[in-house]
Amino acid sequence: MISIASKLKTIENKLRKDNNLGGQIDYNEQMAWMLFLKSLDVLEEKREKQAKLSGRKIESILDKKYRWRTWMHSDMTAEEKFHFVRHELIPYIRKIDTTPERELVASVFQQIPTKFMDSAYTFAEVLDLIDELDWRTLEDSQIITQFYEESLQKMGSAGRQAGGEFYTPRPLIRLIIKIIDPKIGETIFDPFMGSAGFLVEAFQYLKNKKPSAREYEKLQSGIIQGQEKKPVPFLLGVMNCILHDLYGAKLKRGNTFAQNIRQIDPSDRVDVILTNPPFGGEEEKTLLENFPYPTSATQVLSVQYILRRLKPGGRCGMVIDEGFLFRTNEKAFVNTKKELLEENNLFAVVSLPQGLFTAVGTSNKTDLLFFERGKPTKDVWYYELTGKFTKTKPIKDSDLEDCWQKFQKRAESENSWIVSAEELKKRNYDLTAKNPNRKEELTHKPPKELVKEIEEKEEKIKFLLNELRELV
Template identity: 45%
Template sequence: MDRQALANRIEHIYEIMRAEGLSLLDYVEQLSWMLFLKVLSDREEERKLEAELRGEKYRPVIKEEYLFHNWPKRFGVDNLKKVKDAQKFYNFVANELWPYLSSLGGSDELNKIGEIFSSISLKIRDPHNLLEIFQNIEDISIDGEDSHIMSQLYEETLMLMGREGGAAGEYYTPRPIVRFMVKVVDPKIGETVFDPFCGSGGFLVEAYRHMYPQAKTAEDLRKLDEAFYGQELKPPAYLIANMNTLLHGVNAKLVKTDTFSEDIRNPGKLYDVILTNPPFGGKVTKANQENLPIKTSKTELAALQYVMRKVKPGGRVGIVLPDGVLSNVTKSYVKVRKELVEKNNVFAIVSLPQGVFANISPKGGTGPKASLLFFERGKPTKEIWYYELVPPNGKNYTRANPVKDEDLSDALEKFEAWKKYLETGDEEWKKKAISENSWVVSIEDIKENDYDLSAKNPNRKLTVEYPAPEEIIASLEEKERKIAELLGEIKSILGEKP
């Protein structure tokens, strides 16, 4: 099936969902569990064939009668397009298949299926609509070219979902930002990659894309297969992350959990690379605050403490943080930043302009002002390379004008020079890393400024434009006139009283 045909098929499915009154987030959630069952069925067919070739007995993950490709048999037909009784099909999905799937457990794979179907609901209410959607999914191949196209279409839908804002935006970080962060952190074959707040799984997918070309042997592929880990609390995002990674061929070990429920004073498993965009402006429960070395109710400050302790010594972290974490003078913020620079090498901070994260602003608008913080665990910070991203052509970033990969090309070029300097100590590379939008700050200056890590571009002159004198006079006269009118109204009201 070519891209246009497949895109038309998915758009038709969305039209059906639109008729049901569902939102774009609902589209992705509902399509995700449906595709999940299709992928599961296709993979089981592969496993069965492989077992037969080895002369072994085939043991399906779930009962064979509930595998997608076996559904038509219970209706006495060989494909879903021949099913006539939509109500009977709906009853099967809602009253038999769903309860079975939501009750599964006992192994990692069964636990995942059980968690997915016990935490979301069937939102398609019309039996004919449900049957028609599955009839459109039935002949989509999740392997080969269809899989590649489907993964692209799915990613495009996630992008649209992010731009819709509000709750949908929580699951989507702009992909140019994700790709930039992956390139800076540069995960290698043999390293583990972890996202403790994985949303739609974008960091894991992009890290896989970055690492896959490095694989040269079967052993490399095996290591790649075991490299990716993620955690997510919200059921829809957990489902979407599972589907997104599956469609992109990433064997991600995803866990549905509240990351802040982990006692990071005893962090357990550590990872080589952490890439994440934690929740902004949320609240850590009082019980979970006990798990933090420095207690805070702020999710973004708790997230920074978490990644500082979950990365291996010598491991690298790329994290999105609201600017307040870098500059807040409250004691807890200062203590966390002090620990950060004393026990970790903060090697780069990229300041993003307002509007880059407009997609995660629940009330609309430009979204939070944020920065990208990068550090390596185990070495104290000596100097930090900063970059200030400036939107091209003087246009602000908005949902309609999102950040693009090419907007970050200069930042990446300057960072590569900075990386060369860190590796060689050659001052010429350091000079190349500095520009109108990039500069270096010593740890001594950071300490003197109460561990303030916020970006203050010394190369950018502060210019203030004042209005012309006649404009100032006109404005004052207008204000005077309004004040006189208001005084007149007050006197009139007072004069009417006895």
């Protein structure tokens, strides 16, 4: 049986032959919107079966003429199919409304596709390959996660970072969700949703609690929310939700950083934020005026935004790069961390090993932050995850079980400890996970370990150099 990865590779190789497509971003976009059209057909089929069982009538998202199964399996020639999709289907989708589902699908196609393939025959071959995918047999939305992960990695390898966005391994997402423990009825939000991995996993987490019919309806009422700046990740996020039956998510295209956080209405605040914000991306300087502590560092802006988007008592679990923790040479970093500690409860920090995200385009060291809005921090529970993870040896849920068990008791051990807020203030808000229980080796360290330590120090040097470049 041909693997999903092999089929995606075959599709990409077909796209590379087209004269009108010029690089990885173009290939990603073409695959994304075609996969999306196929996913809509899967959703329509599910909705029809559910409606039939419950005796309800529903309005289809797409009229029958425009559904994948209708035009894809018609007797149209390659040229006719190419003309139909370009000049009839896409313009039609961009104008549909009357229901929230239709409006969401229309929003996906407002800026996609930006290009069309040149060859009608290559276009037809790609459609045939996508049509062969039987999505009903796939577990954990393998198409979406694998496509998104590999596309980000390829753009990173080509020197075209995806705006600081990096795919988040599912075991990390599941750990974050377990620690935050969202409840049915709470508003859950990812302001930098990418392919909506956090939203889909949160939905699955709540479904596992076996909600009643009324509670399940609540889950589908728009209390699970996401926002994404870029059109392709947004399309993938919508598709991911659709394939996981999360058709009631409230998803929005837009730049989160463009919102003036000083003017967030209390009614727009949420109970839970789960996210992996961009780090290393760039924003327009005019947007920095929206923040109390302006900086070009998007990871700092994201924390400032989250603190103001949460309700009092609201909780956040997020991925953050190491630079946010250790940097004390810029006021924006220090002031943001001071607010995080003095006005909010930073109750846990999980230090992740260097290279965990290397397989998806970045060697940055990262950490997990967990905090609650509205009450000052007394102390912070730290955990240091060790191990070497690569693309061929990805992190697993079992690798995080020790962290989960110790977190529940805030246990102290060789790889977990507690630091008082007062001590962190004395460090000028350097929040780095400095394990006091780690035994210093008196013997010579192995070369691999020395290389790892050098890489970690180089990351810190890179941050400082970038800062100097901005000042020059």
